[in-house]
Amino acid sequence: MLNEDLLIGNQILSELGARLARPGLGQVVVLADTNTATLCYPRLKPHLPATHTLIEIAAGEEHKTLTTCEEVWRQLTELRADRHAVLVNLGGGVVTDLGGFCAALYKRGIRFVQVPTTLLAQVDASVGGKTGVDFLGFKNQLGVFQEPWLVCINPDFLATLDPRQLKAGYAEVLKHWLIADADAFATYGAQGVLTIDWTPIIRDSVALKQRIVEQDPRESGPRKLLNFGHTVGHALESYLLLQPGREILHGEAVAAGLVCEAWLSHRKGLLSAAGLEKVETCVLSVFEKVQFVSLEADPIADFARQDKKNTGAVINCTLLEGIGHGIYDQPVTEEDIAAALRYYHRL
Structure with missing residues (x-):
């Protein structure tokens, strides 16, 4: 990942919005869980294209499965998201791991952005290009290496954590x-x-x-x-x-x-x-x-x-x-x- 593909700071959401508005990009889809959809999405929404769509999944490691991936892929398909679409993963390690995995496989790969909202995801899960889901009870048993298009780390999101x-x-x-x-x-x-x-x-x-x-x-x-x-x-x-x-x-x-x-x-x-x-x-x-x-x-x-x-x-x-x-x-x-x-x- 190049330095310009990693943004860290409390004012970087506007920069994310500017990049998502660049010509040539397709539909913007946000992936959030039930927690980040409530606590974090309202902070991100004003910086996104008006035409973006939200996909919401259940929160928790127990939902980091292929079944959840199937639901994400189904909704992307129903939205007619093409290979120019961008998936913005808003959440902790479960969302960034699963969202990156879904993006890497959908139509053989679409761009994805990691917007980590937990300290764990900000210092670890969102950086390094590892994606994956749990399988048969084993952690991250299925996955691929795929670098995100952009990582946006906003420490302000830590205020939403218990x-x-x-x-x-x-x-x-x-x-x-x-x-x-x-x-x-x-x-x-x-x-x-x-x-x-x-x-x-x-x-x-x-x-x-x-x-x-x-x-x-x-x-x-x-x-x-x-x-x-x-x-x-x-x-x-x-x-x-x-x-x-x-x-x-x-x-x-x-x-x-x-x-x-x-x-x-x-x-x-x-x-x-x-x-x-x-x-x-x-x-x-x-x-x-x-x-x-x-x-x-x-x-x-x-x-x-x-x-x-x-x-x-x-x-x-x-x-x-x-x-x-x-x-x-x-x-x-x-x-x-x-x-x-x-x-x-x-x-």
């Missing part, structure tokens, strides 16, 4: 610091989410992710660093997603994964005891522990067999070789992951 959603996004910020920016972790890690201005943190976090993605757009090497916390996190999130009433947010699962994978790093002699303690202290000062019983560690770990970074039967994990230095393609076993989950459970 504290739980804001904290969920902070897990991805912590991840970026832990894999590649020890100074930022040392400077900001003790502040938690009580920051006044998110804009500089968002800018730095997005820039860090872009630098990594530019080296490895298709995740065959260094981009795997961005999965720190996600091997265990995705397994935990997938396991609980299949149990109504126990679902957790993606960022909450990642936060637990950060602790578990930091412990695995220490167990393998890569991270010092002091480093592990710093990760634990930071994460647990912000996030409540994810609740599960110790006997569930093994069935949760079983979900890691489907992790997309795996090679055959080998589970490849990203670990820490010290704070601010991630290393990828580190083999771990299901037993390792179960042991990490039991360690987290005892904290």
Whole structure:
């Protein structure tokens, strides 16, 4: 993604409107969920062409499925949206992931714009060209790499979030610091989410992710660093997603994964005891522990067999070789992951 394709700031919606008014673009369609249609769409609407259309989907990770995609494709078809149409995805990680996937497949690909409204989507999900949906209970099992036409990050949208959603996004910020920016972790890690201005943190976090993605757009090497916390996190999130009433947010699962994978790093002699303690202290000062019983560690770990970074039967994990230095393609076993989950459970 070029720098001019990424807009960050509290005044960028007018610039989005100007770009959508350019000659040669087709119909503009906004995709929002039931939350962002109410809380965020009214802020965006004045900047859109008068002829635009809104498609609304149900909110929540449980709706990040092919069934929802079929509904989006059906409505695009009924609107007679052609290959020059632009899909504007207004929402958090579910909307940006699913919307990008729908756009990438509709008529073999139409332009899409990411307008992330959660901290998680602003620092992670909307940037990097990953799209996808969950399948058979596994996170992002289906998807394609497809860069958006434009990403518009307006920190003002964070005011629409409840504290739980804001904290969920902070897990991805912590991840970026832990894999590649020890100074930022040392400077900001003790502040938690009580920051006044998110804009500089968002800018730095997005820039860090872009630098990594530019080296490895298709995740065959260094981009795997961005999965720190996600091997265990995705397994935990997938396991609980299949149990109504126990679902957790993606960022909450990642936060637990950060602790578990930091412990695995220490167990393998890569991270010092002091480093592990710093990760634990930071994460647990912000996030409540994810609740599960110790006997569930093994069935949760079983979900890691489907992790997309795996090679055959080998589970490849990203670990820490010290704070601010991630290393990828580190083999771990299901037993390792179960042991990490039991360690987290005892904290």
